[in-house]
Amino acid sequence: MNHDELKKAVGWKALHYIKPSTIIGIGTGSTVSHFIDALYTIKDKIEGTVSSSLCSTQKLKSLGIPVFNLNQVDEVAVYVDGADEINPQMQMIKGGGAALTREKIVAAVAKKFICIVDSSKEVGVLGSSVPLPVEVIPMARVYVARRLIQLGGLPEYRLNVITDNGNIILDVYNLCIVDPIFLEKTINEIPGVVTVGLFASRSADVVLIGTKNGVKTIVKNN
Ligand code: 5RP
Numbered sequence: 001m002n003h004d005e006l007k008k009a010v011g012w013k014a015l016h017y018i019k020p021s022t023i024i025g026i027g028t029g030s031t032v033s034h035f036i037d038a039l040y041t042i043k044d045k046i047e048g049t050v051s052s053s054l055c056s057t058q059k060l061k062s063l064g065i066p067v068f069n070l071n072q073v074d075e076v077a078v079y080v081d082g083a084d085e086i087n088p089q090m091q092m093i094k095g096g097g098a099a100l101t102r103e104k105i106v107a108a109v110a111k112k113f114i115c116i117v118d119s120s121k122e123v124g125v126l127g128s129s130v131p132l133p134v135e136v137i138p139m140a141r142v143y144v145a146r147r148l149i150q151l152g153g154l155p156e157y158r159l160n161v162i163t164d165n166g167n168i169i170l171d172v173y174n175l176c177i178v179d180p181i182f183l184e185k186t187i188n189e190i191p192g193v194v195t196v197g198l199f200a201s202r203s204a205d206v207v208l209i210g211t212k213n214g215v216k217t218i219v220k221n222n
Helices: 003-017 030-040 054-062 100-109 138-150 180-188
Strands: 023-026 048-051 078-081 112-118 132-136 154-157 168-173 193-196 206-211 214-219
Touching: 003 030, 003 078, 003 112, 003 206, 003 214, 023 030, 023 100, 030 054, 030 078, 030 112, 048 054, 048 100, 078 100, 100 132, 100 193, 132 138, 138 154, 138 168, 180 193
Parallel strands: 023 048, 023 078, 078 112, 112 206
Antiparallel strands: 132 168, 132 193, 154 168, 206 214
């Protein structure tokens, strides 16, 4: 099975976590795109969705799946999203699709976070295979970059990308993230940072991992 087939398998498996008449939080990316295809098959059974990006909103609407403004809903039952990396503590690096801030907001509201990934996303230590994205207010780009260098990172300006919120992305290389909760807090405190793509203090509750032997399910111990 190739990566896309593994992504499709977890996207469809996530349907098992959807209860009738609830509002579903929708992430962003190619794995989530498969989940949206699956959700389409039960669209008349759910109340609707809230979306983390214009891209996902466009796909949901094109399939006739209702999309609500987050400020108009009382509760988001589950949030389904992919990740760029996930560690054994179910903490993630996200933001490859530049949607990290809205993803973090919807994840914070949701009662349960279901992370759907193919096995290539599993790492022992975050930062091993991908840079860490940081969404930044444009006027603070150079200042934030300097502060990230002081933290040991090598920030790179993601060219030709403006987020749905009108901001820019710095991709930070060279970080060995041994204390994700501390680094998340530290970077979020830099003036000009909108949010960092470390999902550590709000980690996933369930992880569905697409492997060549089938979908592996990991549930957080509370
Ligand atoms: C977007 C994200 C995505 O979840 C992440 O990039 C994974 O994407 P894909 O499912 O295409 O591999 O964080 O901002």
